[in-house]
Amino acid sequence: MKLRSLFWCTLICALALVASQCQNGSVSTTSASQIPHLQKQGTATQLIVDGKPFLALAAELSNNGATSVEYMKPAWPKIVEAKINTVLAGVSWSQIEPQEGKFDFSVPDGIIRDARSHNLRLVLLWFGTWKNGQSSYPPGWVKRDSERFPRVQIVGGTWPVFGGGAGQPRVPFTGSIELLSPLGEATRDADAHAFAALMRHIKEVDGHQHTVIMIQVENEVGMQGDTRDRSPAANQAYAGPVPKELMDYLQQHKDTLIPELRKVWEAAGFKTAGTWEEVFGKGRPTEEIFMAWYFSRYVGRVIEAGKAEYPIPMYTNCPQSGFGTAPAPVRGGQSGGAMPDAMDIWRAGAPRLDLLGVDVYGFDFVVMCARFTQSGNPLFIPETVFGLEAAARVLYAFGRHDAIGFSTMNGGIDRRPAPDNDLIASYDLITQLEPLIVQHQGKGTMSAVLLEPKDPPQKIQLGNYTLQVAFMRPRAARRGDPPPEPPTLAGAMFISTGPDEYFVAGFGVSVGFSPNTPGPPLAGLDTVEAGTFVNGRWVPGRRLAGDDTSQGDCLELRWPSGGVVSANRARLPGESIQRFTLYRYQ
Numbered sequence: 001m002k003l004r005s006l007f008w009c010t011l012i013c014a015l016a017l018v019a020s021q022c023q024n025g026s027v028s029t030t031s032a033s034q035i036p037h038l039q040k041q042g043t044a045t046q047l048i049v050d051g052k053p054f055l056a057l058a059a060e061l062s063n064n065g066a067t068s069v070e071y072m073k074p075a076w077p078k079i080v081e082a083k084i085n086t087v088l089a090g091v092s093w094s095q096i097e098p099q100e101g102k103f104d105f106s107v108p109d110g111i112i113r114d115a116r117s118h119n120l121r122l123v124l125l126w127f128g129t130w131k132n133g134q135s136s137y138p139p140g141w142v143k144r145d146s147e148r149f150p151r152v153q154i155v156g157g158t159w160p161v162f163g164g165g166a167g168q169p170r171v172p173f174t175g176s177i178e179l180l181s182p183l184g185e186a187t188r189d190a191d192a193h194a195f196a197a198l199m200r201h202i203k204e205v206d207g208h209q210h211t212v213i214m215i216q217v218e219n220e221v222g223m224q225g226d227t228r229d230r231s232p233a234a235n236q237a238y239a240g241p242v243p244k245e246l247m248d249y250l251q252q253h254k255d256t257l258i259p260e261l262r263k264v265w266e267a268a269g270f271k272t273a274g275t276w277e278e279v280f281g282k283g284r285p286t287e288e289i290f291m292a293w294y295f296s297r298y299v300g301r302v303i304e305a306g307k308a309e310y311p312i313p314m315y316t317n318c319p320q321s322g323f324g325t326a327p328a329p330v331r332g333g334q335s336g337g338a339m340p341d342a343m344d345i346w347r348a349g350a351p352r353l354d355l356l357g358v359d360v361y362g363f364d365f366v367v368m369c370a371r372f373t374q375s376g377n378p379l380f381i382p383e384t385v386f387g388l389e390a391a392a393r394v395l396y397a398f399g400r401h402d403a404i405g406f407s408t409m410n411g412g413i414d415r416r417p418a419p420d421n422d423l424i425a426s427y428d429l430i431t432q433l434e435p436l437i438v439q440h441q442g443k444g445t446m447s448a449v450l451l452e453p454k455d456p457p458q459k460i461q462l463g464n465y466t467l468q469v470a471f472m473r474p475r476a477a478r479r480g481d482p483p484p485e486p487p488t489l490a491g492a493m494f495i496s497t498g499p500d501e502y503f504v505a506g507f508g509v510s511v512g513f514s515p516n517t518p519g520p521p522l523a524g525l526d527t528v529e530a531g532t533f534v535n536g537r538w539v540p541g542r543r544l545a546g547d548d549t550s551q552g553d554c555l556e557l558r559w560p561s562g563g564v565v566s567a568n569r570a571r572l573p574g575e576s577i578q579r580f581t582l583y584r585y586q
C-alpha cells in the first residue's frame, strides 16, 4: 500500500511541476538556474536572464570608469536613480594581466559586487587587443614585443604621429602603427588566454547570480589610416588564396548574403577559388573583406576560448554601416569592422559570435537599425546619444526592432553632470510595458515610429487597422504666443492587444487610424484611457476625449516633462501610456 501511495504522490508532484512550467500552452524551456542565453520567439531573439526575457535598459561607463572600484562608488546611486537596469563596463587586459600569466581580478570583482548590491546587471566589455581601431589596452609586455606581437603597417596612409585627439592632424605616414595585427597568431593566443581566464573567473564568482549577462568582445574592431594591413605577413596572405572555409561559407549562403557583399562577389564573377582580388576584384571593398576575415577569425578564436569557460552571450560592436562609410572623424571609414556589409564575413570567421552590436552616433538611427537587423541579427545598441534623441530612439529600438537592449554612452554615464530626464522618462515607459513587450516580441503585433519635424506622417499596418502617425508640433503655452521651436525627434511605440485595442507610449506624435480589413470603411475612437502599468497590470487614469483627442479625430501624445524644449504641455503624472479602442462605421 505504501509503495502505491508513494508512486501516486510522486506522479502528482511531477505533473504539477510540468503544469507550472506551461505558459500559454507551451512548456517554458528555461529555468532561473540557467545562465543568461539567447532564445528565439517568433522572429525575435530574446535575452533570457534568470529564466525570463530581459530588456537591458542600459548605460555605458566611460572607458576606464570600471578600472577603479573607489571611483565608481558615487556613480552607482546616480545610475539606479536613472531607471537603468544594466551597466556596460570595460575590463582592461593590461589591468587584469599586468605580467604574462599573472592575473589580478580584484577590480572586476569589486565592480561585479557593487553592481550586484545595487541590483544592476552588467555587460562587460573586453578591452583586449583592439579598441576604436587601435591597441591601447594590451599590457606592456605585449606592446613592447613587436617581434612576437606584430603590428599593422600602413603605406602612404595617414596617422596622428604626434598623438591623436582633438586638433592633432593626421599626417602622411608609412610604417607600423598603434594597432596589433589580426594576422599575429601569438597575439591572438595571448588575448584568448587572458579572455578565457576572465570568463573562467566570472563563472566562479557569478555563475549562479548572473550579474554579468553578456560580454562585448573587443571594441569597434577595424583599422584606420589605410584600407588594409600592409605588413609582410599581410601582403603574403593578400596575394594568397581566399581561405577555403570562407569560400565554403559564401557558397553555402550565396542566396542569403547581405546584398552589398553579394554585389562585390558577383561583379568579380562569383569565383569559388582564387586570390582575394581574383575572387572579389581590385579595390577598397576587397581590402575591407580581407581585413574583416582576419579580424573576425581572430575575434572568433577569442570568443571560442571564452565560451569554452562560460558560454553567456557574446557580441562585438561597430560604428559604421558599410564598406568605407564610418562617420567622421574616422576618415574614410574603419576597414574590416563588424559592419552589416561584412556581416557574412564575420559570421564565417567567428561562428560563435552571437550578434553584431551597433554604436549609433553619426548616422541616421532608423537606417542603422534597419541595416544591423538584416539576416536575423538581433538589435543591441551598446552606445548612442543622451537626451530627447535617446528617449525617442529607445521606443523605436524596442517597438520596431524587438531590441534585446539599448545603452546610451556619449562619454559615459559616470561623467554625466545631471540626470537625463528625457531618457529616464522613456526607460520608465519600457519598464512599465516590459511584460507586454516581451509577450509581443517577434509576433508582428508591435511597432514604432521615429519622426523628425520634417518627416511626413508615417503609416504602420498593425492588427486590424492602419495607424497614421504624424510629428506633433508643440503649441504655444498661451494663446497668441509664438509656438516654441519643435524638438528634434518624436517617438512612439504601439502594441496591438486585441481586434480593436492598442496601447501606445511615447511623445510628440498624433495618431490617426483606418481599418485594413473588410467591413465598414471608417474607424473612430471608442475609448481612450491615460494610465500606467503597475507590476504588469493596467491602471487607468483619466478618460480622454474632446480636446485631448482633437475632438475624436486622433490621439495626441504629449512631450515629456522636463528636459525638452517644449514643456508647455508637460505630461501629467500617471499619463505616460494610453490605451485606446476603436470602432468602425459606414
Ligand code: DGJ
Binding pocket: 063, 132, 219, 220, 319, 359, 383, 410, 411
Ligand atoms: C565609440 C567607442 O566605442 C567608445 O569607447 C568611445 O571611445 C566613444 N566612441 C567616444 O566617446
